[in-house]
Amino acid sequence: MSGILVLGETADGRMQPVTAELISAGRSLHEELGQDVAVAFLGSDLDDAASEAFSYGADTVYTVQDPLLAEPGVDAGVAAFQEACGRVEPDVVIVGRTALGRDIGPRLAFRLGTGLAQDCTDLEVDQDTKRVVATRPVYGGNALAKVTFTGSSPQIVILRLKAFEPLEPDPSRTGEVVTIDAGLDPSMIRSLLVETVRSESEGVRLEDASIVVSGGRGLGGPEPFEVLEELAQLLGGAVGASRAVCDAGWLDHSYQVGLTGKTVAPDLYITVGISGASQHMAGCSGAKHIVAVNRDAEANIFKSANFGVVGDWSKVLPSFLETVRELVE
């Protein structure tokens, strides 16, 4: 078994940003393991995605094809990626913590009888055993664990989104594209995706915003989020929220930042009335600068914050908003 195989993801024939992150992680292992990095895309008409994968650092691209992959749903994807792993026989498999990867990774691990390290934020190689050592936050981020793989291969890792920076793309890089016909059996399709409903969102996407203004339970209700929305608009950013806010129904769950919500890594993350529970911080630990406004000087959020104001948001926020307005207009 040799090689590092990345589960590639595409949308409308283009490579998804997460795949560039996974390739980058693969290349960091390549330095130590001396193994090539391959990307497996599921589906057909993926020439553009393949070129993008090469430019971001892939050595080989596999396009796994099968008529059943045209059926929406995850079952065909699991079977197709399993087929790719069977042909490539990789030493390490890298998957993203996405709606697709979270299902495919573990199901593959159980089918292949091998171990999987979930939600990894860093990967190293043990110099003696040449096995992967994965770092991952556990207990909602209160602790960090390092885990390594016992005998079985491949070693499967699921990476936290935005934990690895994509490499600078090099359009001159190319490589071989290998087509794999998966030959799937229709009996593998056990569930059917009949409809996808997207919640409406305006303005900058939360995951892509360079400035995010997030509110928590401390705001007391849905109304103050109008002020946050105004602030986000002034700054060209997006509004986020803690899980408590979404569970209370003040905002839709599409606003949720955290372990089970969205992962953001903006240049500036402004929090208002967020205590900084580790489950929330798991979704914004990649933020370059964090600002906290909170009444409680002992709140956990101040440990992660670069700038802080201890005070009542209803008194701090209006003057902050007005000053920002003067500065940006």
Added chain:
Amino acid sequence: MPLNIVVCVKQVVDPETPASAFQIDAEGRRVLPAAGIPPVVNGFDENAVEAALRIKDAGEAHITVVSVGNNFVMDVMKKPLSMGADQLVLVQDEAVEELDAFATAYVLSEAIKKLGEFDLILCGRQASDWDNAQVPLGVAEMMDLPCVTVAQKVEVVDSGLVVQRALTDGYEVVETLLPALVTVTNELGEPRYPTLRGIMTASRKAPTVWTAAELGLDPASLAPKLELTELFIPVVDKQCEFIEGEDEADAGRKLALRLREAKLI
């Protein structure tokens, strides 16, 4: 015929344990229970119990709750019963105390097989201790069941299921036949509070307890695939620069000016 529902639950360290009370043993192997803070049923597993109870509210169902572990706190583990589940089965043994995801899925599937007939297995989307989100998928694979993850709504329609699978920006509608396994997320809604009648009923129900030997577990299948090499509490302190003013409004103004000075806005 009532629908036979199995709900898998896990006893976990209370995720609301304040960081100041959160401790790891000297060997860096495990989290120490915080004094005076009892464990809880994993929150997402309570969402799964709630999903089962809603199915029972809408029709006939028999709900069996299954858990694998060793040091169960019975008052904690009986909560699903007091919410309205019918039966509690505990696989309780030293041999199953610290299993990885693979072995846990194996033990759970053996326990569910021993239970006999079932139509639906519900699990929380992940456990708040290790957030692995692997065991339910493993149970589905080992028992060769269709599997739908992160459900925010689960409806039984004829001999099948219609599931809303939560996405970060919307949801998918997925259909599958029974028997099946579904993992449930908090978007489903708050788990109901136990009623007094529920608590009384639960207090009279004794859990069924099985040992590893009674399940006839294969020791080789309990061997870990992952090995923990380190467990530690990360030190986070960015040395926050506190902005102060004459009053809170002044601090807000100065914060904006400071962020401009730092070229962040």
